[in-house]
Amino acid sequence: MQNTTIAYDSKVEGEVIVTQADAVINWIRKHSVWPMPMGLACCAIELMASGGARFDISRFGMEVMRFSPRQADCMIVAGTVTYKMAEVVRRIYDQMAEPKWVVAMGACASTGGMYRSYATLQGVDNIIPVDVYISGCPPRPEALLDAMIKLQDKIGTERSVKNLIPKKADSVELAGAAKES
Amino acid sequence: MTTSDLALLKERFETLTERASSDHTALNCPADQLVELCTALRDDFGYDMLVDVTAVDWDAQSPRFTGIYHFLSTTKHEYLRVAADCADDINPSLPSLSAVFASANWHERETYDLMGIRYEGHPDLTRILMWDAYPYHPLRKDFPLAGIEVPLPAADVAETTGASVLPAPMMGGPFVSSADGPMSQTEPRAKDQSWNEKKVKPCGE
Numbered sequence: 465m466q467n468t469t470i471a472y473d474s475k476v477e478g479e480v481i482v483t484q485a486d487a488v489i490n491w492i493r494k495h496s497v498w499p500m501p502m503g504l505a506c507c508a509i510e511l512m513a514s515g516g517a518r519f520d521i522s523r524f525g526m527e528v529m530r531f532s533p534r535q536a537d538c539m540i541v542a543g544t545v546t547y548k549m550a551e552v553v554r555r556i557y558d559q560m561a562e563p564k565w566v567v568a569m570g571a572c573a574s575t576g577g578m579y580r581s582y583a584t585l586q587g588v589d590n591i592i593p594v595d596v597y598i599s600g601c602p603p604r605p606e607a608l609l610d611a612m613i614k615l616q617d618k619i620g621t622e623r624s625v626k627n628l629i630p631k632k633a634d635s636v637e638l639a640g641a642a643k644e645s
Numbered sequence: 646m647t648t649s650d651l652a653l654l655k656e657r658f659e660t661l662t663e664r665a666s667s668d669h670t671a672l673n674c675p676a677d678q679l680v681e682l683c684t685a686l687r688d689d690f691g692y693d694m695l696v697d698v699t700a701v702d703w704d705a706q707s708p709r710f711t712g713i714y715h716f717l718s719t720t721k722h723e724y725l726r727v728a729a730d731c732a733d734d735i736n737p738s739l740p741s742l743s744a745v746f747a748s749a750n751w752h753e754r755e756t757y758d759l760m761g762i763r764y765e766g767h768p769d770l771t772r773i774l775m776w777d778a779y780p781y782h783p784l785r786k787d788f789p790l791a792g793i794e795v796p797l798p799a800a801d802v803a804e805t806t807g808a809s810v811l812p813a814p815m816m817g818g819p820f821v822s823s824a825d826g827p828m829s830q831t832e833p834r835a836k837d838q839s840w841n842e843k844k845v846k847p848c849g850e
Binding site: 547548550551554555576580581582583584585586590591592 | 774775776783788790791792793797798799802805806808810811812813814815816818
């Protein structure tokens, strides 16, 4: 937590720390990201490597990979999303509870990558809103860790209390994708 | 395939002709004799494994579609290619080999999916790669490489996201050979079928 978001003066307030609700909520959220590995192609292998001992994603507090969307709050789309699979990706995204975030891992998930094809969705952001994109084909585990830390930074800047109030229809952020309130 | 085996096979199937091939023995077989021939290949000639089922789209020629079968003999360690022309150019069909070789089942579904050849007698001739409602057969010559715009397979997802299956032309590509003339003069060249801010989208695709 950044020092600017807390106030602590033991002489005045004793054991009390003063802070903002946003800062506390974000602090809790960003240090317990539970990713849902949407492993669709070779990026998933690098994703698995990130969870292994050598790269060890648990150093950053996001090692609890959950294969049920109900228990996860960050979908890591790792791999090529075909049009046939797009439906599944969207449904799993819809099944995740709010708040939720999406990481598009690698060239395919970000843009379709080398698959300029009749069968491949040209970027998963056509169907779900993406928070962080990772370049690479596939990206190294360090790149994934970097993206997850960037996602943590992003979570840290969110207006979480404001987001608890149901969103208006015109506050939809990402093109083409209507995020549920 | 040894010459004696080949002679024996030709004796049994008089309509068989040899097919030009740069690697393995290849045979042309009429579609109506295909099942009989493949059964004989499996039972009497040792070709016990159907490795691949595919097809060729000859575009403007007639017959337009040729089904291709690759067999492997695991005892003689030899490959054999069998080709069968489809009589109908509009609705091509071939007899299914799935009763003879179990591996033909999914291979024929794939060939049906991508080339549109119907395999008569197949137990479950549905698409295997593209979704069931997809209206085209993408490996046919008249299918543009970039694809054709169609709705997403799931209507509700298409409605929520506004996404659809869009043509994705390859920037600078495709890198293909013109396929006419000697090979030395038909190196693959960039055709650049893509469209962007500077290049307008070609009509009719």
